[in-house]
Amino acid sequence: MKSKIFLYLFIFAALIALYQFVSTNNMQKSFYSDSESLKDEISDLKDSLQQSQLKMLDMQYFSLENNDDALAYYDHLNLKNPTRYIEDKLLETNEKRGDNPLIPYEGMESDFKINKIKIINHKWLLADFSDGKYWGDLIIKYELKNDLGVDFTLVDHLLYTRSN
Incomplete structure (x- = not known):
């Protein structure tokens, strides 16, 4: 067992x-x-x-921040962030009553204002604008002067058409 x-x-x-x-x-x-x-x-x-x-x-290839040759143009101005400074100056043009003076169109729904900015180099920038319903793009030539003034010149523009 x-x-x-x-x-x-x-x-x-x-x-x-x-x-x-x-x-x-x-x-x-x-x-x-x-x-x-x-x-x-x-x-x-x-x-x-x-x-x-x-x-x-x-x-980032076409960008002022990554272009040392273009940034060298602003060494003598002692700007910490030239890109931000130029963007701010361009956005100040939105503060005027009515359409932005750089936009060659009249707003259809409201006033055309610049929304987004891409600084390409020390001479050119791209900008997007809209009135809330319609939008377009701008190519702008700019010049940052020694007195920190900025002159903007419209080079070309495009307004997108809506297809219904």
Whole structure:
């Protein structure tokens, strides 16, 4: 009787050990496959991040902040941020009553005002304007003078037409 109990205990212990072995083996395979899929995802994310960084660098190519030659024109003026200064001066033209004087169109829904500005270099900038419903783009030549005055000259303009 005692020997049968030991035999049953031995068989039970062997079954538990077999179960533990198979379970651990399956868990190890699962962790390995999860780790491989995470490595693939990390690799994809690194590629995506690198592509995003390249796009960002490409978008910043035509930018006063990243153009040392153009910024050299303003070294003698002791401006900390020439881009912001020029943008502020251009936005001041919005403060006049009615349409912005640089925009050669009359607002249809309200007054045309400049919204967004992109300083390309030390001579040119791009601007977006809108009256709330209609919008367009401007190419503006500017000159930042030694007395910190800024002269703006409209080079070209475009008003988008709405198609209904």
